[in-house]
Amino acid sequence: MRIGEAAAAMGMTTKTLRFYEHRGLLPTAHRASNGYRDYGGETVARLDFIRRSRVAGLTLAQIGDILQVRDAGGTPCAHVRDALARQLTGLDRQITELVALRATVAEYYDAAAAADSVSCDSERICSLL
Known part of the structure; x- marks a missing residue:
């Protein structure tokens, strides 16, 4: 073909x-x-x-x-199983890191939503971060 x-x-x-x-x-x-x-x-x-x-x-x-x-x-089945196990381990690590990142961003967002942007500290690039 x-x-x-x-x-x-x-x-x-x-x-x-x-x-x-x-x-x-x-x-x-x-x-x-x-x-x-x-x-x-x-x-x-x-x-x-x-x-x-x-x-x-x-x-x-x-x-x-x-x-x-x-x-x-x-027969590559054992090799495939090992590759999938490594993939799962990596995905679990990424999920854990993303959950922690989300919590951090949510904290920053909550603080930013409650802040008065008019009173932003001009000495810092942005006082929200």
């Missing part, structure tokens, strides 16, 4: 497929006699895996590592 067909099947652009090929996430496509990329049917399954991995927040480097395990004949 041509690059446009593969991209359309996955709701991606041809530029994305070329980028994935350049990054090594897709094997180099066979070139037809006219120079067009010609992808095999397994490309759609691989693109679907890449898309689902990106939705889960995995980086292209992590996806590449998983695909390398698969391409070497291994």
